[in-house]
Amino acid sequence: MLQLQQLEVSYEESIVIRDVSLQVKKGDVVCLMGRNGVGKTTIIKAIMGILQNVKGQIIYQGEEITNKPANYRARKGFGFVPQGRDIFPQLTVYENIILGMEASKNKKQSIDEEIYQYFPVLKEMKDRRGGDLSGGQQQQLAIARALVSKPSLLLLDEPTEGIQPNIVEDIQHVIKEIKQKQSETSILLVEQSFDFAKSVADYFYIVDKGRVVYEGSELIEEQVGQLLSV
Amino acid sequence: MEAILIQAFNGLSLGSILLLIALGLAITFGLMKVINMAHGELIMIGAYTTYVMQTIFTQYMPAGLFDLYFILAIPCAFIVAALVGMLLEYTVIRHLYGRPLDSLLATFGVGLILQQTARSIFGAPNVGIVSPSFLEGGMNVFGMTVPVTRIFIIGLVVVCLLILAFYLYKTNSGRRTRAVMQNREMASCVGISTRRVDITTFAIGAGIAGVAGAILTLIGPIGPAIGTYYIVDAFMVVVVGGVGMLVGTVVSAFGVGVMNTLFEYWTDASMGKVLIFVLIVLFLQWRPSGLFSLRTRSLD
Numbered sequence: 001m002l003q004l005q006q007l008e009v010s011y012e013e014s015i016v017i018r019d020v021s022l023q024v025k026k027g028d029v030v031c032l033m034g035r036n037g038v039g040k041t042t043i044i045k046a047i048m049g050i051l052q053n054v055k056g057q058i059i060y061q062g063e064e065i066t067n068k069p070a071n072y073r074a075r076k077g078f079g080f081v082p083q084g085r086d087i088f089p090q091l092t093v094y095e096n097i098i099l100g101m102e103a104s105k106n107k108k109q110s111i112d113e114e115i116y117q118y119f120p121v122l123k124e125m126k127d128r129r130g131g132d133l134s135g136g137q138q139q140q141l142a143i144a145r146a147l148v149s150k151p152s153l154l155l156l157d158e159p160t161e162g163i164q165p166n167i168v169e170d171i172q173h174v175i176k177e178i179k180q181k182q183s184e185t186s187i188l189l190v191e192q193s194f195d196f197a198k199s200v201a202d203y204f205y206i207v208d209k210g211r212v213v214y215e216g217s218e219l220i221e222e223q224v225g226q227l228l229s230v
Numbered sequence: 231m232e233a234i235l236i237q238a239f240n241g242l243s244l245g246s247i248l249l250l251i252a253l254g255l256a257i258t259f260g261l262m263k264v265i266n267m268a269h270g271e272l273i274m275i276g277a278y279t280t281y282v283m284q285t286i287f288t289q290y291m292p293a294g295l296f297d298l299y300f301i302l303a304i305p306c307a308f309i310v311a312a313l314v315g316m317l318l319e320y321t322v323i324r325h326l327y328g329r330p331l332d333s334l335l336a337t338f339g340v341g342l343i344l345q346q347t348a349r350s351i352f353g354a355p356n357v358g359i360v361s362p363s364f365l366e367g368g369m370n371v372f373g374m375t376v377p378v379t380r381i382f383i384i385g386l387v388v389v390c391l392l393i394l395a396f397y398l399y400k401t402n403s404g405r406r407t408r409a410v411m412q413n414r415e416m417a418s419c420v421g422i423s424t425r426r427v428d429i430t431t432f433a434i435g436a437g438i439a440g441v442a443g444a445i446l447t448l449i450g451p452i453g454p455a456i457g458t459y460y461i462v463d464a465f466m467v468v469v470v471g472g473v474g475m476l477v478g479t480v481v482s483a484f485g486v487g488v489m490n491t492l493f494e495y496w497t498d499a500s501m502g503k504v505l506i507f508v509l510i511v512l513f514l515q516w517r518p519s520g521l522f523s524l525r526t527r528s529l530d
Contacts, residue, residue: 050415074421086416088409099409103421145420 001026001186002047002153007056009039009046017042017210020056024153029179029187031201033228039210040190041083044157047188048080049073060153074103079151083158083190085142089131093122093141096130100145115144118174136167143171147178154178154187161192172196194221194228236374237495238488243380245487246387247449249480250442251460252467253394254435256479259468261411261431263330264323267337269464270457271344272436275314276307276443277452278348284359297362300444304386307444308437314344315436319429341457348454356451365448379448390441395476397434407431463490466510472520482521486510 002024009017017039024030032040046054049070058066065073074080079100087096097111116123119140125133130141139159146154156175160168178185179200191197197204198219206214206227214224251273258266280303287299318340326333365382368375398404409417410427418424439457446456467486471478486506494502514520 048419050419070415070418071421071423074419078419080419082416082419086413086419088412088416090412091405091408095405099405099417099420099422102406149421 034207077152079146094126100148104149241488241491245484249483251464268341270461272439273443273457276440307440311440312437319432356453472522478522
């Protein structure tokens with residue numbers, strides 16, 4: 001469904017991603033792993049369309065979208081949860097979620113109650129400003145904002161980074177549930193936790209120094225341990 | 231005591247005009263980080279639109295309808311200035327996003343072109359308008375006699391402010407505008423067309439400047455440089471209020487307006503200006519980001 005071919009991304013003059021080809025099949029959870037600074041977030045951002053200087057091809061549902069802007073991709077069904085959450089700080093929680101609906105085709109401006117079942121805390125806090133929430137709550141909000149438009153491809157960039165353990169569990173639970181319930185939705189997940197990645201992903205890519213150095217549907221600790229450890 | 235009250239009222243009236251001018255600047259600066267030096271010329275366009283409306287009414291309409299011209303001139307000034315603003319955004323500013331210095335120079339140039347155009351069309355001497363009859367005379371407020379025009383101006387500014395606040399905080403496209411203001415990249419990632427938000431917001435900012443121009447015709451002559459007189463003060467209001475905050479702009483507009491009039495009353499016109507600028511410089515030492523600023527606990 002999503003295909004990257006010979007993706008090359010550079011910041012100014014320096015090339016940070018070279019010749020990355022990967023694909024995400026419909027309904028699959030694909031996990032992108034690797035140490036810090038190897039280019040995982042850059043790949044995700046290139047897929048979402050917020051970087052300049054992207055060469056190669058990005059193909060989604062048979063359509064080449066390499067040069068399309070991010071808002072076009074969002075309307076095509078991309079849901080994005082960036083690293084650092086990037087919620088709109090001065091907008092209320094409710095407004096943040098409803099902005100997630102911008103990408104959805106039906107223009108009825110009401111929030112699916114399902115979202116609140118995943119994250120009940122957001123309903124309690126719906127009139128608070130997004131910037132006043134704690135880090136974990138902001139992360140939940142960012143995920144809810146991406147989910148509310150019923151995306152066909154969900155891009156999650158380290159959704160559990162720097163968050164208290166019980167919220168990490170909640171988030172992991174939600175990802176698993178999306179995988180089970182919404183068989184139409186594909187997920188591309190950047191994740192550091194070995195165990196969680198193993199429990200949820202159908203396919204793995206490991207990135208090192210801007211290239212894909214390992215791929216497979218199994219993650220065997222002996223083979224990949226060296227690529228992931230510091 | 232009464233003299234001071236009258237000065238305070240004049241300050242309120244000056245503040246409301248400053249507010250209207252600064253609102254347009256604040257939303258364009260807050261949204262796109264573009265310092266629009268041609269803002270003063272958008273004011274001028276609004277003022278000349280009013281003058282043109284008056285000319286049309288005196289020549290082609292029955293005399294009994296004359297008073298209507300001003301009521302119609304306000305929306306017309308908004309529309310004409312907004313269209314010019316859109317054109318400006320589309321042809322010049324769009325290409326200069328992220329380059330504050332270049333956009334400052336380019337809009338300054340556009341401002342000069344617009345001034346010269348006005349001079350070619352309407353001539354260099356100032357023109358004036360005849361106030362509609364319902365704005366003549368004075369009115370008794372708390373025992374003071376104040377001109378009706380001033381009351382009208384304050385009322386109109388309040389109406390504009392309410393409409394703008396309603397647009398920004400209660401409508402879908404206002405919500406989109408605020409989202410782009412706060413995080414442009416993420417806004418486009420949720421599917422907002424930032425191009426469309428940019429051009430609409432710029433048009434609204436320009437339109438408000440047009441309305442300000444229409445109002446200015448009530449208190450002074452109309453000339454090609456009418457905008458330049460107010461634009462510096464309006465920039466001060468934006469800086470003191472804090473970028474991107476509506477409430478900050480409101481507070482600082484009335485603050486600067488009232489202080490300005492009071493200082494001028496206690497000293498004289500030039501000394502008053504000096505004092506207000508000294509105060510602003512001191513204030514910015516204390517709070518560099520203005521009265522109100524965006525503060526959050528988002529992860530950096």
